[in-house]
Amino acid sequence: MLYILRRVAFYLAAFFVAVTLNFFIPRIMPGDPSARIIASFQGRLNEAQVEAIRASYGTTGSLWEQYIGYVGQVLRMDFGISTVQFPEPTSSLLFYGATWTLVLVGIAITFAFLIGTMMGIHAAWNRGGFFDSVFTPINVMLNAFTPAVVALLLFYAFSLQLQWFPLGRAHATGLSPSWDPQFIGNVLYHATLPVLSILIVSFGGWHLGMRNVMINLLNEDFVILARAKGLSDRRVRYRYVARNAILPQITSLALSVGFLLGGALVTEQVFNYPGLGKFTVTAIESRDYSFIQAQLLLLTMSVLVANFLSDIANVILDPRLRKG
């Protein structure tokens, strides 16, 4: 319990730091949101109008006042109004983007984790065998590939040339979101290539991580004892070894959420997938403060939440952490 409390204290502090950073970072960027709006009129404004727009879209008050206002907003979960899509509330766009990023990254992380972990278990169990000697290095090298190139090649080959998969978007334009199987099928169909492009470059890490932890465990006495007890291979492999090896994997999983959300950005760009990454790039280009802030905050929060969940999972899975 104490462990969890300490973690909670850390999360609160980290959250505060993130909130503060998120406020200041976009503000030290040159340019301000009104510039883009003014520019979008291509000179068709007279000066009075330019000034009026500056006054009403630009930022007002001292930095400190802005900061206080912003913290208040954050606490109320009010993220202001987007200037790229004026006057849409940031939260509605954010929610929309986050949903699709969650679909994309959620599926990708799950599969990468499952596939990589299973492969890692297999490789470690048959250490030195064909699978281990061939696939371990290959899978890990895939990890060092550029997501951009992988996404691009998939898009080019399967969407443009072979036309097996759609050109982009999260679902066909005619459909409206619902839980019916047709829509879900359509979403999965659209997500296939983007997911694949994240998957390809990420499962190798899980493979290697699991393999290495497993191998270290294989020589532990408790594993030898399990073997000596005549337990079945399956039981030793999963209950005795994988069960323990999964603990560090879960911690890395949580930390990788941030990396993956970031990495999805390129994929979303290539596949015109309406996720947060795309919105973020646009928001940055147009100095949409409220969106950048809200987006960074959301990312930080999701990483924090992921970490918190992994802490809890660790406590549940590792009895050694339960007390103290």
Add this chain to the structure above:
Amino acid sequence: MRELRIKKKPGWTSRLSPSLAAFVTNPKGMSGVIILLAIILFSILAPMFSEYNPHRRAGKPHVAPSYEHVMGTTRMGKDVYTQVAYGGRISLGVGFGAGIAAAVIGLAIGISAGYFGGRVDDILTFFVNVVLVLPGLPLIIVIASLVDSAGPLVIGIVLALTGWGWPARTIRTQTLSLRTREFVLSAELMGEKKWRIIFKEIFPNMLSFFMSGLVLGTIAAILAEAALSFIGLGDPNAVTWGTMLYWAQNNMALQTGAWWEIWPPALAIMLTGAALVMINFAVDEITNPQLKAGRKIGLIRKFLKRRGRSADVF
């Protein structure tokens, strides 16, 4: 027992320090080093390989690979081969620069936190955790756009500043376990200065972790530079592997059939990544010999199988 193919250890390795000897006899590690060295040399010696200027047009647009343009030309008529060679300088420079810087910052923070403990540790660990928790790439994008145009240098600095979380964490854990080792206490009781203990007693034992952090950091930095340039947040004037991809993508190299504009930088990145991965494999195996899958184990399994037996345990 001939089937087990036991070779005598090459004699010359005995003159090297044991971990170095382990490295040079590790086939994965050495192939990584050789590939990497080849790429680095290729980049450094770029002017020797090509008379073209990577920033200037060298021929007609989209010339297919030919005698004059070994890897063809870009849509703008720049020589791809030359760009790959020169681009390597910056990509590798950013990668290694940021990788090394992040590893060094991580090392400094990790060691200090682990060695000094107490308040220092609490504070440093907090920052490490914050850096770990802050979303990486998006933050980099925001910071990179702070400056009007994110040249390779800026990208490198930003990557270094955001990339030290991981190494700091592993190194701190490692330091914590080293600090309880008696040779550290013994040096303290001997009256050694703190910095000397850190540099001479602790650091050398952390070399492999440092190396591994450096290698992984470098891969991450190279990939991040490529990704940032690819989505157009880099400086398109710079010639790096990432900007080459950016231009290839912008000029629809794939659609126009100019595969030679996109594959060379893509392969260069992949090859570098692969080489670094192999080096990291070797470093892992040296720190933890168990990880060495060892052809030996496979051979023993076969040996036993042929005799109708199976390996007893793993």
Add this chain to the structure above:
Amino acid sequence: MSSDRAMIEVRNLTVDYIGDNSVARAVNGIDFEIREGEAFGLAGESGCGKSTVAFALARLTRLPGLVSGGQVRLNGDDVLKFDKARLKAYRWNEVSFVFQSAMNALNPVIPVSEQITDVIHTHQPELGNDGARARAVELFELVGIPPRRLDDYPHQFSGGMRQRICIAIALALSPKLIIMDEPTTALDVVVQRDIIEQIVEIKARLGFSVLFITHDLGLMIEFCDRIGVMYSGELVEVAPAEAILTNPLHPYTRALGNSFPPLTGPRTRLEGIAGTPPDLRSLPQGCRFAPRCPHAMEVCRTTAPELRYYPQNRSEAACHLLN
């Protein structure tokens, strides 16, 4: 209490560790047998191959280890040739194991109860959940731990208790032979004594054989009926426990006996054994102990002596001095 019927015979057992650039012959053609109900000890300094023998016996040789020759016979069948099904029955039904460090022998994230019951489920599925549980309770009582603690996790027990749990697991199926590889070295002497006494008591009740490994000669003599002394992968002497100190045949055995300062008598200077054991990857010719032996002769450096039975001592030894 031990009969003279051999229950397990080890013949010419050879085990190698295959390295990248070398082969280490950790056990070099050793012969001995363990009789029914007997406590047989393997003594010798660190690295001489005691554990390797034990693991080979239990068919637990770890890669890159390789049993490259010899036999382990159980009722005439070679254990090393057992197929999967037979091996499963052999393991734990016939031979069980207690490891050196209980800290590492129990899986930290699985409740202790499950670590006991899963072996019962595997080998006696007919007992069912309740039967297995009941058996676990019995075992806990047998080793003197309150059964209400069955569902605790290993870290919640003290070192001595953990070691007792390991013993409980080893007893789960009433095996014929329990191998104990340094079962108490990580423990305090007082706790050690406590556990050893408990083992003796249970052994007296259940009548299994024990292969006991330690480098504490004193403890071994107290506990074992017969003792084999190993040096550098070979057995140099096999003798009744009492004879090891009082009437050692092999100079190494004698030297070993001299390495334990006594608790009584005047404080006199003892000499240990000078030098270090040979590197298994490049062994000396002849007797492996010769380089450290105060009585080494010319022949010792050229020919390896063989283990021979000396009826007057009821001991076997391998030394040229005795001829």
Add this chain to the structure above:
Amino acid sequence: MTRVADAPVIEMDDVDKEFILGGAFLNQTYLKALSGISLRLVRGRALALVGESGSGKSTCARMVAGAYEPSSGAIRFHGEDISQFKGDRLQRYRSEVQMVFQDPFGSLNPTQSIGYHLERPLRLHRPDLKGKAVQEEMLTLLEGVGLRPAADYLKRRPHELSGGQRQRVAIARALSVQPEVLLADEPTSMLDVSVRLGILNLLEDLKQQRNLAALYITHDIATARYFAEDTAVMYAGHLVEQGPSEQITDNPRHPYTQLLIEAVPNPNRKIATTRTKRAADIPLWTRGSRGCPFVSRCPKATSICSESMPGPTDIGSGHYVRCHNL
């Protein structure tokens, strides 16, 4: 060995040591690792400190070496309180008191050569040695601990040596600064039986040749008796019995000492299976704990035992016991 009780080199005077065990700010628990320890080290003699694991033996040695400060009480070196040592005096003290650690694998830095390990203390504490003299001193030291030919060892790294050789290097390093006091914290516990005696004999020779005051920590009472003239028995941070080694082993008076001696493997008997007692865990000694720590396991315990810890009783020839039921 009858000698006028020399003035002690090191004197621990009623030393307490508390460690914070954790807990939040308010309900922090303090582990009392040492309670009222008084010990004296005299030149030319060794004092063995025996006791169960976790009883505070290492803590004693580390406090003498200056790694921790006492929570109360004082440690004096030739009558001077060592907690007052600062700067140069502290640096000098560090050369006067040297420690040899338990673990020959852990106490040498695997990445540094043997030469480095010997050179550092010489450079730090023997400014008189210049140039070649350092090198020569290193060779002399190695030969002194029986590592011959010495020159061979300088370039080697710890992993190239056997455990016994490493422990010798550690001893050579401790001796390099010509200390008056040698603190040996289980210097043989990780060593194989065959080399253990070699190290003990070496320490014995050094003790006599250099007239060292030695503190020998072990939980093996037999080697304590073998090496040290005096033995002190610790239990849960308390000294329970102290006196000449032979007396302690031949005539243990404290129930814990008796239990300990009883437990030592003895080839001259067979194990009896008439057990009644069962080892309970050593109690966690905290600020609030009272009485004799051994009470939970003591067969003779009476009600007074859980109330207070008696002071030492002298039962002759320097043999002290702390027990109510003598």
Add this chain to the structure above:
Amino acid sequence: QDNRVVLTLHPIDSDALIENFNPNNPTGPQQFVRDFAYEPLWIDNIWNPDNDFPALATAYEIADDLMSITYNLREGVKWSDGEDFNADDVIFTFEYAKANQDYPMGIDVYVEDTDTGSVVSAEKIDDYTVKFNLKEPDALARFALGGIYPLPEHIWADIEDPKNYANAKPVGTGPWTEVQNFSRSSVELCRNETSRYNEENAIDCLRFLQLNGNEQIIAAMSAGEVDWLGTGLTDPEITFTPQSEFNNYWLPPGGDVNLQINTTKAPFNDLEFRKALSVAIDRDTIVEISTFGLTTHTRFPIGTGEAYATWINDEALEPYAWLMAYDPDKAMELLDAAGFVDADNDGWRNNPDGTPISFEINIPNGWTDWINSGQTISENLQDVGLNAVVRTMDQGAWNDKARTGDFDSYIMWTNGGPTPYNTYNPMFNPRNMEQGRVDYQAMHQMRLPEVEDALAAFRSTADRDAQMEQMTNIHLAVAENLPVIGLFANPTWYEYSTRNFEGWVTEENPYVRPVVFEGTRERVIHALSLKPISR
């Protein structure tokens, strides 16, 4: 319901559509509803000025003193909710624009406080006649006033904060006003049942898709998802036409792109230097390679080009044509002669006073064809010994620097309009050169009084010949002084698919400008001219 005839067009890139149909919201909505749901008073047919399309007005009259214009409004027009349209709506719209300066409705309302703007007031003459009073005589005011999109007074009168108003159910007079099937990825604007166009209008709905990035957009057209685009192309003969038999494009020349140089500082303040600059640039390469052969050459160094071909007096300008021809030798000769030589032997030329020359060409990130052009220019300039480098920057920073005047040179578009006046006025209006508020078009900051005079004269006559004369004066002054260095004419991006519709504007039948973006009022005429192909 899917027998509907739907035209899919793509006037703006976005990450997600928003449910906002405010006709004056520039972040997207106005692209969807202007022209289609909200009609202007008058649709100028820029390419065929004799064939304008009266919209909510049927006629206009310019007062002789050029101080006012009177519009006759169309009678019998109904808003899509059934209310009548009349002069009150127009007056309301003007007053509304005046009251809400931060909600720019495209009317240059005069503001006393700052003495800016040109339209002083709107007067209701009768229910269907409105008179706009101007601050100064202006023969060109009709172009701007015709572009007023009247708002229905009965709806907007109650809207307090128009810029934040989402206008989810637009009420207009145009052919398509009904929003249907809104989602983040597509939205439809369907037939206005009260529209007077319904007889000729074959299209039931317009559909707008969320799309982003040229690659995606082109792929969408190839796949038959979009009919009408205005997206940038790269090697269209390879990447576009072959993708589908229905894919077509036509890229008539549009406004010019110029190199804006900061003539307030050395070396750009030297005319000889500017001449050298002009001839040092290899425009052929830029047109053919840097911009993929999609741009067109400009013949004369006048800052505007073929988009206003009818205004150019070839004969008068011929002597300046050499300034547009690539001649590096000539450039070096000019530089040498003017004293720009490499005085310090660092490989680069110096100013006559010996100070080094090095300058940047600023281009926003991601504007790749411009970056390519900039790189070619810097190569060209380096070839003649000038140390010029391309500097790309974030668009926000790029915007900022332009205004503060803190720059060396920019590649810059030119504003378009019905006459070249719309291009030259912002380029030479002294108000656009004031310190700290420099307009993009006037970044050169060189005042040319003869141009200012000619512009004033141009504006104060409605006579085409007189205007032509003034325009020639302007051209000559610009060519003589080279305040900007002309580069090439941008393409007008226009792609269309013949899969579902016929009747597209083609090179052979250029009946209106085929631009899909808002700002081209003719686009509604184009859409109404399309007929479905039945397959």
